[in-house]
Amino acid sequence: MARPIKLGVIGAGSAEFSSGLVRDICLTPNLTGSSVVLMDVDAERAQTMHLFATRYASELGADIGFTWTTEREEALTGADFVINTAQVGGHTQVEAIRSWCESQGYYRGFKLWAIIQCRLMLSVAQDMKRLCPDAWLIQASNPVFEGCTVMTRATGIKVCGICHGHHGQRTVARVIGLDPGKVRSVAIGFNHEIWMTQFEYEGKDAYPLLDEWIETKSAEYWKDFDPGLESQMSPAAIELYKLTGLMPVGDTPRNGGWWLHQDLECKRRWYGKIGGFDSEIGWGRYLDGCFGRVAKIHDAAHDTSNKLTDIFPARPTGEQHFPLIDALWNDNEVTLQVNVPNRGAIEGVPDDVVVEVQAVCSHRGIQPLHVGRLPELLMRTQLAPRLNQAEQVISMSMWPDERVLLRIVLDDHRTRSWDHALSFVRALQSRPEFADLTAAMAHPRHSFSLMST
């Protein structure tokens, strides 16, 4: 089968993601004749991506029609697939929230943007239920875990989150000296919280080889450790492996727990010289990279004196979005790493929680490979505590309530006292970034007591 689709892209102004998407759809022959609506609230960005897309397709002679809009409804109406890559307010807003949170005593900020993001996703899903109820939503922007759970619980539309973090498994193999081609491995759990449940080299358990590397080679590897933004083989990752019994993969070791992130010195101990991806140094470097790549795409799109395919060679990105679409639409069956409602795949996790697992994708739909029960040690040391946090964010997204927010803040290890938590929750309600959330929040009948200090 080879049938064209109508695809809506929400947040298409995310230049880096969208330029990859344009490349990938142009390189998927089964999708010839498809039409793509690039939607972004920022008209200039949407227009730039449209220019990029039409020029790129034309250079390749690919029969893909691109239009752009600032109206979500236009992207969703009649869509077969929707890809959501939107981030509310972009990096600028995330950084504004972070710096304000730091002034309130929360080093590197508080993950409140997750609630704002989930509420955007929810509203996209609700619009889809109205405008294209049979379409698949492919979620690209974060938080995939909480966001996909919110969308499926609240609307019942078909949702699949896609992330490339699982490729970190190759890094594990490579660093300990194994040929990644001879490694067979699986890492599952929740998005950004995945753990290697299978790790085999030439058909045999490779965990003893990892143990041997830790024992004999890690100290040398970590001498003057300067892995930049990479955390896959950091001391943090290995300590999390020791704690849980399974190796964390991709973005997983970036999180792990408050004790890895107390301050820059602490981050340096666990993530090397610059303190990892999420330190002020690492994140600054990441943002600089982003802005540079975005500027390059922008400039290239507008500079018609060059061929885009010279600057951005016509190679697939390796992302799973179009293999997934091709499988679902054209029955080009493939096994992918997806984020979908659990429905029994991982025993002991509720059915309506979105889990990251392997699944056979075809015209039948997405069929997760049943996992069974994960090790008790992993459940208790990471997955269950993480799920507890996620449920709070999910709740705040579906039914915003000052009291749940207060408990989220109280549960943060950096919160110094009841008064600290309460004053933070109160203060954020006068910040412009939280205006929508504040308006939607239920408040208790009585006000809480704030001791004058």
Place this chain on the structure above:
Amino acid sequence: MARPIKLGVIGAGSAEFSSGLVRDICLTPNLTGSSVVLMDVDAERAQTMHLFATRYASELGADIGFTWTTEREEALTGADFVINTAQVGGHTQVEAIRSWCESQGYYRGFKLWAIIQCRLMLSVAQDMKRLCPDAWLIQASNPVFEGCTVMTRATGIKVCGICHGHHGQRTVARVIGLDPGKVRSVAIGFNHEIWMTQFEYEGKDAYPLLDEWIETKSAEYWKDFDPGLESQMSPAAIELYKLTGLMPVGDTPRNGGWWLHQDLECKRRWYGKIGGFDSEIGWGRYLDGCFGRVAKIHDAAHDTSNKLTDIFPARPTGEQHFPLIDALWNDNEVTLQVNVPNRGAIEGVPDDVVVEVQAVCSHRGIQPLHVGRLPELLMRTQLAPRLNQAEQVISMSMWPDERVLLRIVLDDHRTRSWDHALSFVRALQSRPEFADLTAAMAHPRHSFSLMST
């Protein structure tokens, strides 16, 4: 029906509990002819309670046979019912652990005794499975929530936890000026974590009356607030009500969260003059009371010049243990507040978690009254976080593992850093109170890194 039972009492040296038990069984006519084995690892205590029991029964002319033993097997073999009131090492050991934990930076200690207690309960349940597999176990000592869950999960024997904390509902009514006789209320959840899901006065919702009391009378009530060991109407309880939307009952407001317990000053703010039941002052007062009452029972038992029934009048204690036994054994049907496996009673809580609910008790067994889903706000602000903690304690009890213990310690708000957690977990493994636990613990293949500081 009226049939005698064979009852085994584990930890019968708990003089206060056992003297009430003796009184209650002697005052249950349906159980005439029953035999009771008083078992305690401390022979002197068991003997004293046996003396007390035989004298008391004889004064009342009650046909109940009492024997004593230090052998658990003797108490369990052929038992129809077992009541477990044992506390490992008694108050002495709990205080020794507490004071050592304080030296490690944990004010008022760390709830590690819960793991030790659960492991004792587990071993009792395992013995029952062997020696009296059809008997009911009635759990009296704490932690009822985690302990009953461990026992039912691990052995499948019939377990029911009993606690009198739910009587706190009467205090709520009384303090806000309602006649408790005209109040109809229900408080459910987990043991020591129960919340008023129904609160009606003369058939109408009484929550507005509570709100009015808070608005207009609480400030006056809390002026120079000195409620002793009582926390039912403390600022902590009311603040937890505001946070969750439901009033906490009994022992519930004693917990609530770290932010109520940072130091004595903090406790005083929330619990009044002596800082509540669990401050150094409150707990000291509680222990003095215990020791005094135990001494009184001991002296009375041995002083044959007095009638015991003069000192301990022949009135039922109001505890639910014998009404429950009479219902299960003699079909004297009654609705009680019990702790049993959820099995769907509270939606959204796994079936194999022990919940505190109302149940009709009869020869058919214990049949919980189905509750449905509890309010989302209560789940997110209290019940789900509490269950997450409980599952860690349950896991440590069933499969002791240094890594789960480490995560429990890391999750405690008082833990200052990874190194603090790790040194605490390492140090406790050389304490005599944790010798059994340490021997049973699984350790990771590699040792964790402890930064020299």
